[in-house]
Amino acid sequence: MTLAEMQFAVPELRIASAEILLLAMACLILIVDLFVRDRNRTVTYLLTQLTLAGAALATFAVGTGQVSYTFSNMFVSDPMGDLLKLLVYISVIAVLFYSRAYVLDRPEMARGEFYVLGLFATLGMMVMISASHFLTVYIGIELLSLSLYAMVAMERSSAASTEAAMKYFVLGALASGLLLYGMSMLYGATGTLEIPALADRLFSGEVNDRIIVSFGLVFLIAGIAFKLGVVPFHMWIPDVYHGAPTAVTLFIASAPKLAACAVVIRVLVNGLIFVSSDWQMMLIILSVLSMAVGNFAAIAQTNIKRMLAYSAISHMGFMLLGMATGVIMGDPRFIVNAYSSSMFYVVTYVLASLGAFGTILLLARAGFESDEISDFAGLNKRNSWYAAIMMMMMFSMAGIPFFVGFFAKLSVLQAAVAGGHLWLAIVAVFFSLIGAYYYLRVVKVMYFDPPTSAAPIETTLDVKLLLSLNGLAVALIGIFPNALMMLCARSLSDSIVF
Amino acid sequence: MSGLPILSLTIWVPIFAGFLVLFTGSDRNSPLARALALLGALAGLLVTLPLYTGFDTATSAMQFVELSPWIERFDVNYHLGVDGISMLFVILNSFITVIVVLAGWKVIESKVAQYDACFLIMSGLLNGIFTALDGMLFYVFFEASLIPLYLIIGIWGGPRRVYAAFKFFLFTLMGSLLFLVSLIYLYLESGSFAILDWHQMPLPMAAQQWIFLALLVAFAVKVPMWPVHTWLPDAHVEAPTGGSIVLAAIALKLGAYGFVRFSLPIAPDASHEFSGLILGLSLIAVVYIGFVALAQEDMKKLVAYSSIAHMGFVTLGFFLFSPLGMEGALVQMISHGFVAGAMFYCIGVMYDRVHSRQIADYGGVVNTMPKFAAFFMLFAMANAGLPATSGFVGEFMVIMASVRFSLLVGFVAASTLILGAAYTLWMYKRVIFGAVGNHHVAGLSDVSAREFLVLALLAFGTLGMGLYPQPFTEIMHSSVDELLRHVSVSKIQ
Numbered sequence: 002m003t004l005a006e007m008q009f010a011v012p013e014l015r016i017a018s019a020e021i022l023l024l025a026m027a028c029l030i031l032i033v034d035l036f037v038r039d040r041n042r043t044v045t046y047l048l049t050q051l052t053l054a055g056a057a058l059a060t061f062a063v064g065t066g067q068v069s070y071t072f073s074n075m076f077v078s079d080p081m082g083d084l085l086k087l088l089v090y091i092s093v094i095a096v097l098f099y100s101r102a103y104v105l106d107r108p109e110m111a112r113g114e115f116y117v118l119g120l121f122a123t124l125g126m127m128v129m130i131s132a133s134h135f136l137t138v139y140i141g142i143e144l145l146s147l148s149l150y151a152m153v154a155m156e157r158s159s160a161a162s163t164e165a166a167m168k169y170f171v172l173g174a175l176a177s178g179l180l181l182y183g184m185s186m187l188y189g190a191t192g193t194l195e196i197p198a199l200a201d202r203l204f205s206g207e208v209n210d211r212i213i214v215s216f217g218l219v220f221l222i223a224g225i226a227f228k229l230g231v232v233p234f235h236m237w238i239p240d241v242y243h244g245a246p247t248a249v250t251l252f253i254a255s256a257p258k259l260a261a262c263a264v265v266i267r268v269l270v271n272g273l274i275f276v277s278s279d280w281q282m283m284l285i286i287l288s289v290l291s292m293a294v295g296n297f298a299a300i301a302q303t304n305i306k307r308m309l310a311y312s313a314i315s316h317m318g319f320m321l322l323g324m325a326t327g328v329i330m331g332d333p334r335f336i337v338n339a340y341s342s343s344m345f346y347v348v349t350y351v352l353a354s355l356g357a358f359g360t361i362l363l364l365a366r367a368g369f370e371s372d373e374i375s376d377f378a379g380l381n382k383r384n385s386w387y388a389a390i391m392m393m394m395m396f397s398m399a400g401i402p403f404f405v406g407f408f409a410k411l412s413v414l415q416a417a418v419a420g421g422h423l424w425l426a427i428v429a430v431f432f433s434l435i436g437a438y439y440y441l442r443v444v445k446v447m448y449f450d451p452p453t454s455a456a457p458i459e460t461t462l463d464v465k466l467l468l469s470l471n472g473l474a475v476a477l478i479g480i481f482p483n484a485l486m487m488l489c490a491r492s493l494s495d496s497i498v499f
Numbered sequence: 500m501s502g503l504p505i506l507s508l509t510i511w512v513p514i515f516a517g518f519l520v521l522f523t524g525s526d527r528n529s530p531l532a533r534a535l536a537l538l539g540a541l542a543g544l545l546v547t548l549p550l551y552t553g554f555d556t557a558t559s560a561m562q563f564v565e566l567s568p569w570i571e572r573f574d575v576n577y578h579l580g581v582d583g584i585s586m587l588f589v590i591l592n593s594f595i596t597v598i599v600v601l602a603g604w605k606v607i608e609s610k611v612a613q614y615d616a617c618f619l620i621m622s623g624l625l626n627g628i629f630t631a632l633d634g635m636l637f638y639v640f641f642e643a644s645l646i647p648l649y650l651i652i653g654i655w656g657g658p659r660r661v662y663a664a665f666k667f668f669l670f671t672l673m674g675s676l677l678f679l680v681s682l683i684y685l686y687l688e689s690g691s692f693a694i695l696d697w698h699q700m701p702l703p704m705a706a707q708q709w710i711f712l713a714l715l716v717a718f719a720v721k722v723p724m725w726p727v728h729t730w731l732p733d734a735h736v737e738a739p740t741g742g743s744i745v746l747a748a749i750a751l752k753l754g755a756y757g758f759v760r761f762s763l764p765i766a767p768d769a770s771h772e773f774s775g776l777i778l779g780l781s782l783i784a785v786v787y788i789g790f791v792a793l794a795q796e797d798m799k800k801l802v803a804y805s806s807i808a809h810m811g812f813v814t815l816g817f818f819l820f821s822p823l824g825m826e827g828a829l830v831q832m833i834s835h836g837f838v839a840g841a842m843f844y845c846i847g848v849m850y851d852r853v854h855s856r857q858i859a860d861y862g863g864v865v866n867t868m869p870k871f872a873a874f875f876m877l878f879a880m881a882n883a884g885l886p887a888t889s890g891f892v893g894e895f896m897v898i899m900a901s902v903r904f905s906l907l908v909g910f911v912a913a914s915t916l917i918l919g920a921a922y923t924l925w926m927y928k929r930v931i932f933g934a935v936g937n938h939h940v941a942g943l944s945d946v947s948a949r950e951f952l953v954l955a956l957l958a959f960g961t962l963g964m965g966l967y968p969q970p971f972t973e974i975m976h977s978s979v980d981e982l983l984r985h986v987s988v989s990k991i992q
Binding site: 385396433437449483 | 610653668
């Protein structure tokens with residue numbers, strides 16, 4: 002590309018129209034909110050939901066099923082990105098639905114900023130998903146993280162929230178530093194920050210120093226591992242999940258996982274596939290450690306948010322297992338199989354996570370967080386439908402059929418065995434047995450223990466419907482998993498070009 | 500054959516009925532829930548009848564086959580079919596479901612709809628296990644059936660129900676996870692999940708050994724074989740009567756069925772190699788667990804241990820590799836379904852009145868419950884393997900086969916006739932005969948019409964199979980021959 006082109010070519014804006022719409026609307030909502038008198042912020046809330054729906058339409062309309070670049074190759078639109086973005090919108094919409102009542106009960110959170118920050122975080126995720134340049138990756142991650150730091154700290158009077166936000170911010174900044182450092186090393190070694198160009202140079206061997214590539218890779222992986230929350234970069238996860246207001250925990254525990262999965266695929270697969278033997282080993286170590294620490298530590302928890310935090314660590318570890326088995330001895334036959342399995346895994350995890358935190362939010366009231374496992378005691382006697390939904394989420398996370406989590410585990414295990422990592426599959430299976438224990442404990446508390454509270458469970462019709470839909474999705478996609486699996490596989494095989 | 504997908508009906512009719520029952524909601528509607536559950540269970544039994552009438556005993560091929568793609572991504576098919584081995588279990592399971600719904604009629608008073616729904620859904624899932632011809636479909640049903648039983652033990656069980664439910668779930672899950680890895684391995688080797696393809700696939704010895712051992716863990720836990728049997732007494736003691744009946748009559752058969760469907764035909768060479776190990780473990784189960792049963796104070800625990808001993812006979816019969824042993828083992832499985840189910844029901848009948856399972860709390864029950872005592876006598880005799888009851892047929896066939904195999908094995912196996920009689924009849928004597936033990940027993944009322952019906956149905960099965968076992972063995976015959984022919988051919992290439 003010549004200099005003249007770089008300066009004067011009008012970037013193709015159409016393929017980024019969803020992002021542009023979201024940005025414009027987020028700014029607009031910020032202004033509109035100033036004029037909203039209603040303490041409930043109904044207008045802000047509805048506008049936010051409409052914006053997300055509009056972004057979904059835009060993504061859907063613009064998606065061509067092909068890979069196209071814009072903004073000087075910094076931004077890519079492809080089927081994988083479109084699918085993940087649609088899933089991000091869906092989960093953010095669900096998050097806002099579930100957290101509506103919770104937010105209204107807490108005056109410090111019932112502000113327009115909650116929605117605007119949510120939109121900016123969503124924008125950050127979209128940028129992450131569409132990044133084809135290290136700077137875009139970084140901007141996306143920072144936009145997401147900064148919005149989340151602020152959201153965690155929104156409940157100012159709560160010491161736990163403030164502490165969680167501090168911890169999240171300090172450690173997150175450190176991780177961003179690691180990420181930037183790794184990127185700069187790769188730039189030094191290859192002379193480019195563009196992800197496809199990086200792959201080309203690694204392939205053709207136009208590399209100044211391979212050692213620097215490896216060093217850069219280590220820092221890059223450390224940074225990404227931090228954002229994913231896998232061991233040994235997981236320390237922030239339990240405290241942030243626990244300390245943040247549950248509505249924000251729900252936000253953190255859902256859509257960002259999809260974006261992080263996209264970043265792993267963009268950076269490691271699209272950019273660094275030719276040094277895959279280096280990073281696959283690292284991912285395997287991260288994966289096994291995460292499954293071990295996550296599952297064992299979750300057993301000891303009495304707080305359900307903390308338990309789900311450790312469970313998230315173990316799930317991300319399981320997801321990385323699929324990522325680590327794509328290229329075997331330089332043989333790329335298994336790429337689509339392995340990475341689409343990981344992607345399917347994340348999607349199903351997000352689905353179950355939404356339902357689980359959604360149920361926690363449902364039981365929470367003004368002044369009562371309902372975040373101890375014992376708060377779920379006898380839920381079956383209080384309302385058997387909500388108990389059934391929570392049970393489905395727990396069994397899905399534990400990987401018991403017919404729930405969708407089982408098929409996700411099957412996909413990843415299958416990818417691991419296909420990649421010749423039979424022993425890894427056995428280790429993973431062993432840790433899921435341990436994991437089953439603490440999920441079963443939640444079921445036990447809900448079904449076997451007598452209720453400790455007789456308070457009626459009040460909710461609005463929309464939340465009831467959405468939560469039921471969420472529960473049915475976990476069961477029905479479990480009975481008919483093929484469509485979603487194929488969707489993941491197809492979008493991925495259309496998006497990875499070599 | 501009619502065009503109806505009969506096997507699908509046997510799976511989905513009970514599951515659908517289960518959800519219907521679930522929708523009756525709170526306990527205010529429990530009469531409706533019970534009626535619906537009974538209707539559902541009867542409908543579930545009804546749809547299995549064409550299996551018996553339309554079954555072709557001349558062929559060993561799969562019958563009533565249904566095949567449609569399910570998860571194309573992994574070539575998983577919704578592939579159902581039965582042969583002479585699995586067909587009887589489908590009918591037995593559907594029959595036991597009716598028994599269980601009747602057994603819980605008056606006894607269960609809280610969350611009736613959920614209780615009956617659990618059993619109906621489990622009945623469908625269990626039928627799925629017996630009819631699945633796709634490895635993944637089998638596994639999915641196999642695992643999913645843990646959930647209802649976990650809930651049944653945990654919600655309606657005894658004082659230590661939580662411990663028992665967890666132990667049951669985690670033990671079984673531990674076994675089946677290695678099973679899952681083996682399934683994935685077989686899928687990647689053969690390119691499909693079709694069990695029948697796996698039967699034909701050549702495998703090197705090392706692979707066979709690993710697969711056999713992984714499957715052994717899964718099925719040994721489920722059978723259960725010594726030394727991984729410890730979950731069973733806990734689960735039985737804590738489960739409500741219905742749960743114990745299903746556990747003993749059907750769930751225990753899954754492990755043994757797994758040996759026949761997976762281990763033997765997929766890894767025949769390894770099966771021969773490890774047959775000594777299995778025979779040893781089976782004999783330990785028969786003799787050692789027999790002695791353990793003798794020492795029990797709790798009736799349910801005693802019958803639970805006797806179940807382990809009886810299942811030891813089943814695994815013994817399989818690994819003798821003779822038609823007699825194999826058919827004997829299968830007959831023993833069916834018979835044990837009736838007899839153990841009936842034993843647990845009898846204990847349940849007494850427990851509902853006295854609220855104790857301790858042998859010492861009874862004595863002289865015959866004086867107050869003569870009709871019940873007569874039925875209990877029949878089942879106790881069947882449990883001890885008395886001729887003319889179903890318990891005799893299978894045991895006798897297996898003992899004959901083991902004597903033919905080796906006199907020593909036959910001798911040890913035959914000791915069950917003494918041990919079985921000892922622990923069962925001694926318990927019977929202490930509970931039923933003698934002077935009336937205490938005021939609880941003195942105040943007992945004899946069986947109600949509903950209980951009489953359940954006992955009569957089970958007695959009919961026990962006696963019918965004992966007096967005229969030929970229809971059962973006839974159904975199995977070609978399938979067993981085919982299986983043994985298959986197992987005798989080496990798969991090493």
